[in-house]
Amino acid sequence: MKYEAVIGLEIHCELKTKTKIFCGCATEFGAAQNTHVCPVCLGMPGVLPTINRRVVEFGIKAGLATNCAINQYSKFDRKNYYYPDLPKNWQTSQYDLPIAEHGWVDIEVEGEKKRIRLTRIHMEEDAGKLVHSGTTIKDSTSSNVDYNRTGVPLLEIVSEPDMRSAAEARAYMEKIKAIMEYIDVSSCRMEEGNLRADINVSLRPVGSEELGTRTEMKNINSFKSLEEAINYEIERQTEVLEDGGHIIQETRTFDPVRGVTLSMRSKENAHDYRYMPEPDLPPIVTAPETIEKYRRELPELPDARRERLEKECGLSAYDAGVITASRAMAEYFDKVTATGAEAKLAANWIMSDLAKNLNAEGITIEKSPVGAERLGQMILLIMKNTISGKIAKTVFQEMWTNPASPEQIVNDKGLVQITDTGAIEKIVDEVIANNPKAVADFQGGNKKAIGALVGQVMKASKGKANPQMVNKLIAEKLG
Amino acid sequence: MKVSKEILANVAGLSRLAIAEEETTRYQEDLTKFLAYVETLNEVATENTPPTTYALPMENVFREDDVRPSLDREAALLNAPLKEDGYFKVPKVLED
Numbered sequence: 123m124k125y126e127a128v129i130g131l132e133i134h135c136e137l138k139t140k141t142k143i144f145c146g147c148a149t150e151f152g153a154a155q156n157t158h159v160c161p162v163c164l165g166m167p168g169v170l171p172t173i174n175r176r177v178v179e180f181g182i183k184a185g186l187a188t189n190c191a192i193n194q195y196s197k198f199d200r201k202n203y204y205y206p207d208l209p210k211n212w213q214t215s216q217y218d219l220p221i222a223e224h225g226w227v228d229i230e231v232e233g234e235k236k237r238i239r240l241t242r243i244h245m246e247e248d249a250g251k252l253v254h255s256g257t258t259i260k261d262s263t264s265s266n267v268d269y270n271r272t273g274v275p276l277l278e279i280v281s282e283p284d285m286r287s288a289a290e291a292r293a294y295m296e297k298i299k300a301i302m303e304y305i306d307v308s309s310c311r312m313e314e315g316n317l318r319a320d321i322n323v324s325l326r327p328v329g330s331e332e333l334g335t336r337t338e339m340k341n342i343n344s345f346k347s348l349e350e351a352i353n354y355e356i357e358r359q360t361e362v363l364e365d366g367g368h369i370i371q372e373t374r375t376f377d378p379v380r381g382v383t384l385s386m387r388s389k390e391n392a393h394d395y396r397y398m399p400e401p402d403l404p405p406i407v408t409a410p411e412t413i414e415k416y417r418r419e420l421p422e423l424p425d426a427r428r429e430r431l432e433k434e435c436g437l438s439a440y441d442a443g444v445i446t447a448s449r450a451m452a453e454y455f456d457k458v459t460a461t462g463a464e465a466k467l468a469a470n471w472i473m474s475d476l477a478k479n480l481n482a483e484g485i486t487i488e489k490s491p492v493g494a495e496r497l498g499q500m501i502l503l504i505m506k507n508t509i510s511g512k513i514a515k516t517v518f519q520e521m522w523t524n525p526a527s528p529e530q531i532v533n534d535k536g537l538v539q540i541t542d543t544g545a546i547e548k549i550v551d552e553v554i555a556n557n558p559k560a561v562a563d564f565q566g567g568n569k570k571a572i573g574a575l576v577g578q579v580m581k582a583s584k585g586k587a588n589p590q591m592v593n594k595l596i597a598e599k600l601g
Numbered sequence: 602m603k604v605s606k607e608i609l610a611n612v613a614g615l616s617r618l619a620i621a622e623e624e625t626t627r628y629q630e631d632l633t634k635f636l637a638y639v640e641t642l643n644e645v646a647t648e649n650t651p652p653t654t655y656a657l658p659m660e661n662v663f664r665e666d667d668v669r670p671s672l673d674r675e676a677a678l679l680n681a682p683l684k685e686d687g688y689f690k691v692p693k694v695l696e697d
Contacts, residue, residue: 140666140667140668141667141668141669146664146667146669147669147671148668148671154674154687155686155688156677156678156687156688156689157671159671159672159674159677160669160671160677161672164677172662172663172664173662173664174664175665175666176666178663197654197655202615205694206691206694252694253688262693262694263692264690264691264692264693265690265694266685266686266688267688267689267690267691268688269689394615399654401655401656404660405654405655405661406660406661407660407661
């Protein structure tokens with residue numbers, strides 16, 4: 123039997139507020155353990171939490187940016203469970219009246235467009251961090267708890283089970299990340315865990331409308347792990363079903379080192395969270411005018427920006443997709459083209475040499491030693507024929523460690539392109555004299571032989587001869 | 602609704618309470634009586650009343666996103682029964 127995968131994601135997105143959701147403790151990452159805590163986030167008796175206004179604003183904006191309906195009447199609820207990462211023994215979350223519902227985003231995988239529906243977006247508090255004494259929770263005799271993260275605001279973005287492959291799930295998560303970056307509600311740094319996903323995967327026979335039994339993988343915090351966990355789980359479930367077994371509904375953990383998912387619980391008790399309305403937090407009532415005000419404040423979103431780059435700048439769909447996948451890269455691109463640099467050249471340089479250098483050093487585009495303006499100036503030098511595209515690679519590498527302007531570097535290093543016909547002609551004559559075989563090949567009808575001659579001239583000029591002129595001169599002389 | 606022995610055990614488990622065997626009958630009877638009493642509410646006609654989610658006439662109580670001082674770590678840990686290196690220390694975590 124042929125199976126199809128049914129995948130849904132719950133994405134947790136940590137919000138970019140200065141303070142926690144219900145108290146004034148700082149949210150800053152990396153502080154010493156238990157130094158960003160107070161009676162409210164420690165859940166001490168008698169305290170009164172108060173909602174951070176920004177969290178509501180961010181929740182509404184996230185809903186609007188993902189085509190959700192905003193609930194004008196929204197409230198918080200208590201989700202009860204016992205685990206020491208929650209000092210109160212409940213997580214303050216939202217149950218039946220989340221801030222936003224019924225949205226969608228469009229994704230594209232291998233040229234195929236697809237709409238992924240969002241069930242809901244709700245606001246909640248993050249939990250603390252446990253440090254186990256052993257290597258895993260199972261072999262630890264005790265655990266140490268840091269409550270700094272307790273109460274950091276989160277949006278939980280829940281999708282419908284609309285994805286059918288790991289590639290679609292990745293494209294969906296990339297789209298959510300891009301949107302949250304564009305609307306500036308989260309820094310979306312996956313390595314710091316401020317964007318992470320719980321994945322639900324089930325299989326069903328192709329053509330069936332019924333959902334199979336699903337398994338859940340929690341806290342996946344990289345795109346690579348997301349794809350690997352899904353692919354492994356599809357393979358594992360296929361094997362179980364083909365052997366005549368059945369899938370147990372369970373939570374599994376993904377081990378990124380071995381690339382496998384492992385059962386976390388042998389028996390799955392259906393959790394009884396006993397949700398109840400939070401009596402300490404009055405409801406959130408948002409007037410339609412306020413919602414419209416937030417809608418007007420939304421910036422250009424990734425899909426619109428991508429369309430603009432295709433239509434106005436003539437970029438290919440692929441290039442426009444790569445450039446707009448991150449807000450920082452899209453802004454960098456806009457700044458490069460603002461110098462007058464040609465869009466296509468700008469996209470090529472950003473996606474090749476710049477991206478390669480950034481990856482190699484593990485730095486973000488915001489921290490690039492070659493800023494957008496300097497890259498623009500360098501591209502202008504190519505457009506003015508001051509340097510060739512090939513020499514530009516040398517200039518770019520020099521710019522990486524040298525803060526001088528590209529003009530300065532080109533002058534200092536003597537990299538100006540030779541466009542003087544006399545100078546080029548001299549080299550061409552020498553090359554023709556020294557390469558009788560290539561000359562004979564060319565004159566004998568092998569037009570490709572000109573490549574070898576051009577290469578020799580470029581080499582002799584240390585890459586500085588204008589390649590178009592070299593081509594033209596050789597063709598004239600041998601023609 | 603009669604509170605069965607199983608329901609009692611489940612509720613006690615969720616509340617982290619240990620109930621002695623000889624007390625189960627008494628708690629079952631008490632809880633059954635509580636529920637019967639609360640069921641009186643079902644006699645009120647509520648067809649045209651929207652559900653109440655919050656009891657007080659209040660809404661939109663917000664604070665600005667301004668940082669306020671946190672507790673000193675020593676103060677935060679003062680009442681912790683167990684602590685270690687600035688952490689709250691908890692015994693082995695067992696899953697249900």
